[in-house]
Amino acid sequence: MTATPLLSLRGVSHRYRQSGRDVQALEGVSLDVRDGEFLVLVGASGCGKSTLLRLIAGLMPPTTGEIDRQPRIDERGGIGMVFQRPVLMPWRSVLRNVLVPTEIVSKDDAKQAALDLLARTGLSEFEKAYPHQLSGGMQQRVAICRALLTDPPLLLMDEPFGALDAITRERLNLLLQQIWADTRKTVVLVTHNIEEAVLLADRIVVMSPRPGRIVEVIDNDLPRPRGVHSYQDPGFAELGVHLRSLIVGADTEVSHA
Amino acid sequence: MLDGALRTVVRGVLTTAVVAVGVVGAWWLIIRIFDIQEYVVPPPGAVWTAFVDSASFLWPALWVTLYESVVGFALSIVVGLALATIMVYSPLLRGVIMPSLVGLNATPKVALAPVLILWLGLGINSKIGMAFLLSFFPVVVNAVRGLDEADPELLDYFRLLRAGRLRTFLKVRLPNSLPTMFDGFKIALPIAVVGAVIGEFVASQEGIGYQIIVAYSTFSTGIVFAAVILIAVASTVLYGGLVLLERVLLRWRPSSGKPAV
Numbered sequence: 001m002t003a004t005p006l007l008s009l010r011g012v013s014h015r016y017r018q019s020g021r022d023v024q025a026l027e028g029v030s031l032d033v034r035d036g037e038f039l040v041l042v043g044a045s046g047c048g049k050s051t052l053l054r055l056i057a058g059l060m061p062p063t064t065g066e067i068d069r070q071p072r073i074d075e076r077g078g079i080g081m082v083f084q085r086p087v088l089m090p091w092r093s094v095l096r097n098v099l100v101p102t103e104i105v106s107k108d109d110a111k112q113a114a115l116d117l118l119a120r121t122g123l124s125e126f127e128k129a130y131p132h133q134l135s136g137g138m139q140q141r142v143a144i145c146r147a148l149l150t151d152p153p154l155l156l157m158d159e160p161f162g163a164l165d166a167i168t169r170e171r172l173n174l175l176l177q178q179i180w181a182d183t184r185k186t187v188v189l190v191t192h193n194i195e196e197a198v199l200l201a202d203r204i205v206v207m208s209p210r211p212g213r214i215v216e217v218i219d220n221d222l223p224r225p226r227g228v229h230s231y232q233d234p235g236f237a238e239l240g241v242h243l244r245s246l247i248v249g250a251d252t253e254v255s256h257a
Numbered sequence: 258m259l260d261g262a263l264r265t266v267v268r269g270v271l272t273t274a275v276v277a278v279g280v281v282g283a284w285w286l287i288i289r290i291f292d293i294q295e296y297v298v299p300p301p302g303a304v305w306t307a308f309v310d311s312a313s314f315l316w317p318a319l320w321v322t323l324y325e326s327v328v329g330f331a332l333s334i335v336v337g338l339a340l341a342t343i344m345v346y347s348p349l350l351r352g353v354i355m356p357s358l359v360g361l362n363a364t365p366k367v368a369l370a371p372v373l374i375l376w377l378g379l380g381i382n383s384k385i386g387m388a389f390l391l392s393f394f395p396v397v398v399n400a401v402r403g404l405d406e407a408d409p410e411l412l413d414y415f416r417l418l419r420a421g422r423l424r425t426f427l428k429v430r431l432p433n434s435l436p437t438m439f440d441g442f443k444i445a446l447p448i449a450v451v452g453a454v455i456g457e458f459v460a461s462q463e464g465i466g467y468q469i470i471v472a473y474s475t476f477s478t479g480i481v482f483a484a485v486i487l488i489a490v491a492s493t494v495l496y497g498g499l500v501l502l503e504r505v506l507l508r509w510r511p512s513s514g515k516p517a518v
Contacts, residue, residue: 059413076419087410091432091509103428104418132511 005032006073006154006186007056012065014051024211025051029065031205031214033154033188038180040201041190044247048212049190053158056188057081073154077105080147080185084159086139088131088146094118095127098145105150117145121175137168141175148179157189161196173199174227181225194243198236199226206246215246262504299479304486307479315468315480319487322465323495325381325453329388330446333396336389337441341400345430346422355401362394366452370459384456384464391452392445399441403434436510439503446499450492 014026026048033039033056041049055062057079058069073079088097095114102110118124121141131139140160147155160176161169173196180187180200191197197204204218222235230236281301287293288300295303308315340358344351370387377383407430415425457466465488472480 054413057417059416079417081414081417083410083414085410087408087414089411089429089432091435091507100428101418104415104420104424130509130511132509 003035004070006035006070007033008068009052009055009062010066010068012052012055012062012067014048014055014060015063026055026062027211027213029212029214031217033186034203035153036184036186037202038187038200039189039203039205040197041188041205041207042192042194042197042243042247043207043212043215044209045192046209046212047207048209049207050158051212052207053156053188053190057156070153073152077101077107077150078152078154080150080152080155082140082143082147082155082157082160084162086131086136086143088139088142090131093128093130094123094134094142097131097142098149100146101150107150110149113151114145114149117148118142120179121145135168137164137172140164140172144176144179148183148185151183153186155185155187157187159190159192162191162193169193169196176200177225194240194247195231197243198222198239199230204239204243206243208247218242296476296478299482303479304482307477308483308487311468311472311480311483315465315484315487318463318465318468318484319491321381321463322384322450322453322457322488323491325384325456325464326388326446326450326492327495329385329390329452330392330442330449332385332389333393333445333449334442337393337396337400340397341404342426344401345404351401358394358397366390367455370455373456374460379460379462381464384453384461387456388449388452391455392449395441395444395448396438397441399437399444400434403437403441404430406437407433436507439499439507442499443496443503446496447492450488450495454488 009029009031012026012029013024015022015024017023029048029052041052043049054060055067058067058074089100092100095111095118098114098117099110102114107113115124115127118127121144123138123141123145126134126138131142134142144160157176161172164172176187177200179185187200189196189200198220201220204220206215206218207213208215218239220239222230222233222239284298285301288298299307340354344354366387369390370383373386373390374383377386411429411433412425415429420428453464454466454469457464458470461467465484469481469484472478472484
């Protein structure tokens, strides 16, 4: 863990214009993403956490500041990404959706790798189905398989389970933890769900809106593997309350008598 | 899947047959009741006789007109796709091309038919030109719309993969645009047939439009009717072929209950 970080941001700010006004989406963000860690960005909407993820992905440049990436994530296929919606190609079968990245980044035995991933995520029977024939949770699992196919060192997830029902969400949280434990990838996940952050993260980056900035970075030492039993852990509740007070605000509970 | 498609086709054919019988029956009845002269509206039997007697020149005429229509339609697709692609990638050129197209579309293109004949001659080229001119607009407008519709996040994903413009176009924009493009094709194809017939009306030596003009000038109303019905049926068959192609190419689409056509 003492090695050079996989990615590091120094004094990163991002501004964009919206209806004639400058919006400061991010201000002075400095952060290292360590190799192999599960990093969660959490905050209320408008805190710039999705913007931060897009900057990390290289989908846009920061207005000011620097982002250093290790060369291996700068290669084609070096970053996997999962969005809030599955963002699949509706005209392709599940298997061919998963195979998309290897049509751009060559890979040996891509088909076998895709089938293995589908098996691990419980989608073996659906390789020939079209996305619209699957539930939202299953579609999102397909998106995760697609993101993992090139075996990227870095996996970025932008509220990947935000559109799912609570039960499906918890199941996919545990599946993701399992995949992360097996593959030892570096994961950066954006969420506004506090339980999700506590359940999954090694480190939690709490952000505040207007302008988006980092409020606190918290180490999460809860024992792994975490699961349903973790909710009983006093540390789980404690961390959750701490995050809540940072994000929701400590004053809300006394505002109305 | 195929079983269901087959059933839909059979049901469609049956419905069409019933409607056709009804229309012919009503047609026959009205002539009887109002005692209409044969040169004004010939009865179904007379049209059938005219068709059988004129088949030797109506069939070749039909092929000429269909050829002109299909080639004009195909040109619409080629040129329309090319222009749409340019417009999707260059906002500057879109600002130039789109208003020109809207202006061209607002022009009564039928009035251009004599000019086309002046430029392209009396033969089939001027008719292909007419078919193209009439069917082009719905193709290009729907192509632009379809290519524009690509999911921005899917485009982001392809940018992340550094797929490049060409591959992104072929793998995302183009397949994604097909449903909308087909909407345009389905409007354009029958219009292409109309364009070809209009071209033949203005000046020609062959084709269904030419045969209609000739028959009309000799008061052979039976042949006029036979020719009109023939081209209408043929145009419908072409349209049906297009719909079938759409079903095959877009079978991935969720079945939305009732098909529009």
